[in-house]
Amino acid sequence: MKQRGPYAKGTAKREEILAVALEVVAAKGCRNASNREIARRVGLSQAGLMHYFGSREELYMAVLDARDHRDATAYWDPDPSFAGFLRVIENNTRVPGLVQLYVEFSAEASIGRHPAHDFFRARYERVRELSIRSVRMAQAGGEFGPNIDPAVVADVIVAAADGLQQQWLLDRSIDMVARLQAMWDGMATLSHLPDAA
């Protein structure tokens, strides 16, 4: 995985910036994190930082994108099921900075003309498709019955995961995985009934 050639240093620095950005966000929140402080902590001037990421928004998008790629490699790709999804959530409890950034920045970006608006819309579509796929897998395996719309289940699963992350930020004792599991079981049961949604 190691980078070679003339870009090795630049790539390493980029990685370092992404990591430090996360620390600052974890400590002060995304709204009150500043490029200046991230630059200072990474041993760069603010202008130096902007050389790597053209704007605050691009930086945060890059952080979240890197996370998604790591999660895909570690959890989704080897196991594109609900169990894999739960592992992603469980892993999130180890990176509170990322959860803080995701919750805060995606909320900020939900306004119409935000620079990251399309980024989050596209991300949501992707996650939704993955989630639908996991429901279909469960249907194929018999865990879920046929009498439920996978899209409805997927939307609710993703929504609950997002909402639980908000709750978890306020109270770290919340067991996100257990609650998602209970919900999944409920929807699975419902899907076997003849008159399900």
Place this chain on the structure above:
Amino acid sequence: MKQRGPYAKGTAKREEILAVALEVVAAKGCRNASNREIARRVGLSQAGLMHYFGSREELYMAVLDARDHRDATAYWDPDPSFAGFLRVIENNTRVPGLVQLYVEFSAEASIGRHPAHDFFRARYERVRELSIRSVRMAQAGGEFGPNIDPAVVADVIVAAADGLQQQWLLDRSIDMVARLQAMWDGMATLSHLPDAA
């Protein structure tokens, strides 16, 4: 309900400020809304605005608090059930500014030392209790069976509602009520099984 006496004008102005704050947040998002613009739109100087609300955070807390009181009066108090909860959600689709503010500001406040941190923790506790109560009511009425922890259901319901609001901000065609209803039905079904959570 009309205010009398020496505070009538001050109260009316407060109300006006709360409403205008909402418009600005709806248009630019909570992060990029400024006290200056809110003040300008309400025909006040920024210093004048600060006379009513000591800080940006207090203003936004007041907006959300007023909403909660309205919702309680209109929906919760007459009907503290899941149906009442759904009516609150359905009503939210008519006030996108409030949803934007809630999602964005609560995310910002989830950081430890934020001025509104305690406000949101307390609010979450309140909503959670209400939600638990609605599950217990459903158990008493037989819609829910006894084999499920009302707190687990309540947490997931609240989480899904929050998460669906995020989704809805990005895509207004999402039917939050239908999805919450499907989820509720799933948990209800599960609760009748002997081996539920």
Place this chain on the structure above:
DNA sequence: GTCTATAAAAGGATAGAC
């Protein structure tokens, strides 16, 4: 690739007059 310097704006908050 990194810095210095600086722009240019906006932010929240306060003091004190009326």
Place this chain on the structure above:
DNA sequence: GTCTATCCTTTTATAGAC
């Protein structure tokens, strides 16, 4: 209650040297 005036801070972003 409201304004003017002002403060100080902070922000992102750019220009141009090295």
